[in-house]
Amino acid sequence: MEISEKEFLAPGHRGCAGCGATIGVRLALKVLGKNTVAVSATGCLEIITSPYPETAWEIPWIHLAFENSAAVASGVERALKALGKDDTTVVTFAGDGGTADIGLQALSGAMERGHNIIYICYDNEAYMNTGVQRSGATPYGASTTTSPHGKESFGEDRPKKNIPMIMAAHGVPYVATASISYPEDFMKKVQKAKETEGPAYIHLSQPCTTGWGYDPSKTIEMGRMAVESGSWILYEIVDGHFRVTYRPMQRKLVDEYLNAQKRFKHLTDEERQRIQSHVDAVCAELKI
Amino acid sequence: MVLKVISTNMAVAEAVKLAKPLVVPVYPITPQTSISEYLAQFVADGELKAEYIRVESEHSAISAAVGASGTGVRVFTATSSQGMALMHEIIFAAAGLRNPIVLVDANRALSAPLSIWNDQQDTISERDSGWLQIYAENGQEALDSVLISYRVSEDNEVLLPCMVCLDGFILTHTVEPVDIPNSEDADKFLPPYKPEHAFLDPERPMSLGAFTDPDYYMDARHDMELAMERSKKVIEKAHQEFADIFGREYGLVEKYKCKDAETILVAMGSICSTIKDVIDDLRSQGEKVGLLRVRVFRPFPRDEIREALEGASQVAVLDKNISFGVGGVLYNNIKAKMDVNAYGFIVGLGGRDITPKHIIEIINKTKNPITDVQWIGLREEEI
Secondary structure, eight states, X not given: OOOOOOOSBOSOOOOOTTOHHHHHHHHHHHHHOSSEXXXXXXXXXHHHHOBTTOOOBSSOEEEOOSSOHHHHHHHHHHHHHHTTOTTSEEEEEEXXXXXXXXXXXXXXXXXXXXXXXXXXXXXXXXXXXXXXXXXXXXXXXXXXXXXXXXXXXXXXXXOOOOHHHHHHXXXXXXXEEEETTSHHHHHHHHHHHXXXXXXXXXXXXXXXXXXXXXXXXXXXXXXXXXXXXXXXXXXXXXXXXXXXXXXOSSOOXXXXXXXXXXXXXXXXXXXXXXXXXXXXHHHHHHTO | OEEEEEEHHHHHHHHHHHHOOSEEEEOOOTTTHHHXXXXXXXXXXXXXXOXXXXXXXXXXXXXXXXXXXXTTOOXXXXXXXXXXXXXXXXXXXXXXXXXXXXXXXXXXXXXXXXXXXXXXXXXXXXXXSSOEEEEOSSHHHHHXXXXXXXXXXXXXXTOOOEEEEEEXXXXXXXXXXXXXXXXXXXXXXXXXXXXXXXXXXXXSOOEESOBOOTTTHHHHHHHHHHHHHHHHHHHHHHHHHHHHHHOOOOOSEEEESOTTOSEEEEEOSTHHHHHHHHHXXXXXXXXXXXXXXXXXXXXXXXXXXXXXHTTOXXXXXXXXXXXXXXXOHHHHHHHHHSOOOEEEEEOOXXXXXXXXXXXXXXXXXXXXXXSSEEEOSOHHXXX
């Protein structure tokens, strides 16, 4: 796969060393190119890329609020259509909180209406911008500042909300999961999303050094461990047809992935086994 | 020009057809609903060439409106009451982003208790948002105000959104003869929107909706204050040009028999028609009463109000809203900006009827004041 050297997200933004979100945006924009309008929900990405009077965005970009990025994108897309600029791509970048929680209604509306937009959820599995509070996308067992482990708690006690499948249930023509640690897989999916007539949804797994608790040099490695252990599965659903796009040669133990992160450190053997069994069951069904 | 006997909501839809917005995101709510229906039909029949977005909430209606306006096109939306309250967050953001959106609100009470009937609490509660606010008295003025709003909002001296406020049911559903301007005249008054400020264009990339620290935020808000102040002249100019083309005259305020009036009532919206009837009756009996109708509430026409009230011995300010503990908001704004002998009256909340009898009661209470703020038409007084 040929990867453009041109960057549309400038360096010098305020992201943490090892930030996974900005890697995802850089890769996506390399595929989407200059003729693109980006919409952001409030969140890490928005804050670190737009400190007035500076901006990291080298394409037109708009941010309005936390819960409405899909509605804003709907308005942008229809305005471009009315102006005869149908060839301009509209892409939304929203975090897991802005997608799975507060932004779900606007997202559902936009997807159901069939707007020609690409919605990329950069999922770091908690509200990282405000200091690691639990979101609907926080995985079972993770300790966050609002689902902390303690004498009476093992951390988050609910499984991760399955947003890609909720999007698939809307009949969205292109739905995919991806990881920043598998750039070719992700970029191919962005390309397919761009070519899709109508809405496309990509759920991008993106490790977060501060929220997950690992060394900033390990971001890509952490993303790989998630996929290689079967904790995060790379697939796409094209017009309703499900296909796994990457299968680990030999699936690693979930424990390796859990042990590498502070947020899971507190888990007991019993809880770790419960997580492993869940991953095994999902993988067995998908023959991973 | 065609004279049609139509409801005010239809007059609004006709105005929108003439204004030719390219994007119309709307969510239906009583009593705004027929505006969204008429516009949907116009689009279905090809009479309005616009992208009509059937959004899933008012929050998304105004969010899509900001997205479309930010892309550089003319946008229209409409709402009421709970819908306006749901929009609240983005109402402020739309003004801060300087999007010249025009919104029609069918004024309706806010819950709880739930009510679908009229008062003006919904838009009055958005008075500090940075939107211009026009309160129309009749269907003709509603139509004209939509066109005037676009002219003013899109002016580079202003670039603030505008809401046209219409009393729910009382005005929105009243059927009256309305002059529908012809398309050529409307185009002459309101040419197509050509944004010169920030908008989303890949040929000219810009970032909209940035994050600011304390070094910048306050100045951005101050710029809005200056634009709001400048908008008065822009509105007056638009009124003049409107009169030149269509022959109908409007002002920031309307003075009705104020000149030698000893008692002046101040009010906004459809109630003013009732008040004018009462004044005509009382004038025929030799009583020196007048009405000052505040048509434009934001920007606040303090100089025009002060000048109109100058000669009055006493002033009664009628508010269809309540700021608990201090009275109505129009009353408080007047008291804050000028030295007048004014008394506040809370009327018509949640659709409570305001009859000529109540207007006379208000005039009498103003001449013989007991307290500064009084509620008129409460159940115990009526029974």
